Amino acid sequence: MIVTVVGVGLIGGSLAISLKEKGLANWIIGVDQQENNLKKAQELHIIDEGAGLKDAMQRSKLIILAIPVDALLKILPDILDNATPDHVIMDVGSTKEKILQLVAGHPKRGRFVAAHPMAGTEYSGPEAAVRNLFLQKTMVLCDVKNSDEDALEVVEQIVDKLQMRLVYMNAEEHDLHTAYVSHISHITSFALALTVLEKEKEQGRIFELASGGFESTVRLAKSSPDMWVPIFKHNRSNVLDVLDEHIHQLQQMKTLLEEEDYEAFYKLIQKSNKIKKILK
């Protein structure tokens, strides 16, 4: 199968590597607005060639859209316009409601499969692409009833060969749950980095004292705004809702500390410890 990957960054690049490795793709065409990314991706043998979108599409069976969600909204209708009944179009975006609303009435909606691999790192660009990024991770497929059966099968086969766990959701559920378990973690981490940078003017001290705990909590604050601002924008109301709850929880801890109610503080920590049962 000839595959076009639009956006040869962390996710697109890692998918390209995996598809080749698993024998699902024998030729990968990269499409990217940044000429430099295409060059690097080719040097790193992530793609076989770089091309323009139209040309790449004409020669490919599967088109993977691995670009920020705002860019996706802009190009997906055009791509569907140009799709043939043989094309499979798949995205990997972190929000789903807006994109699926946008193409809901499109005559070729069936060629599109909305996918979200729950995997990533805090790095970006083709150099960030890695093997096995998706191994044992979850792939969410959204509103699959609106995808053509044969298009869905192509994507499900990828999920299977990449040894991912498959979860089906509707777009609304997806955006709600990802706000809870992914988007809020990023907000927290960005805010924590800002907090420490603000308080800790002696940056050398951060370096000296930061232990594994700090590093893991703040790691996501290295993530790219190009990817994350559109996610927060497109999942705004869910993110605001969970952010409200998070601020409330922090304020509750603050109040208990101000009042020196250490017994209640202890119970709160015990309650938070329940996360152990869920995350092994």
Add this chain to the structure above:
Amino acid sequence: MIVTVVGVGLIGGSLAISLKEKGLANWIIGVDQQENNLKKAQELHIIDEGAGLKDAMQRSKLIILAIPVDALLKILPDILDNATPDHVIMDVGSTKEKILQLVAGHPKRGRFVAAHPMAGTEYSGPEAAVRNLFLQKTMVLCDVKNSDEDALEVVEQIVDKLQMRLVYMNAEEHDLHTAYVSHISHITSFALALTVLEKEKEQGRIFELASGGFESTVRLAKSSPDMWVPIFKHNRSNVLDVLDEHIHQLQQMKTLLEEEDYEAFYKLIQKSNKIKKILK
């Protein structure tokens, strides 16, 4: 050297393992209020024997106090009362001001070296003790001018043999900086776990969707309240100060999202990205 480790949990146990391995201790006596911990620690070959504190002290050169900071405040004065000029007493507590104020006027203050290894995991108890926990990590020694030279040398030799980075600070600086780079991370993580547990009633969905990002941000929420409540209590004003700043940062992000000011939001994330430069 015969070493007594009071509190054979994550830190005490890991230190015991390292001291034996590096040839710094040839016999380790464990002291623990929980009989069960002593039994486990002996089964795991972390300690050579369990004993009562007085007996253990009489036979040891070095006494390591690896217990929560509130318990430390209770027993340190007694331990110093019973110390001989040959004893070296070292703690590993996460807050320093209160403990050093407490023993400031003690006639045997010089035998005490206040230490804080910036290392740990979210687990506790003797089963959590691991080899190489301290390798390449930072050891902070506080107010060393008040420790006897020979006592300090014993501890500095340990730091050296364990291949740790050595940093000297006064107690006030220590408590300020650890609030910024360690204590606030734990608060954030506890609050994030509470947030997600509150919002996400379908706990199976957390498990399905949680990716590496969520796990690393929430990992510290598995930490023990027995250890952490005393830390927050003893470093209350610094923790409140940085917690205020953190809530402020989150509120700022919330406001920008409410007002849909994505340009300012973008700049804020870019600013937080500066943490990259500090943490490799």
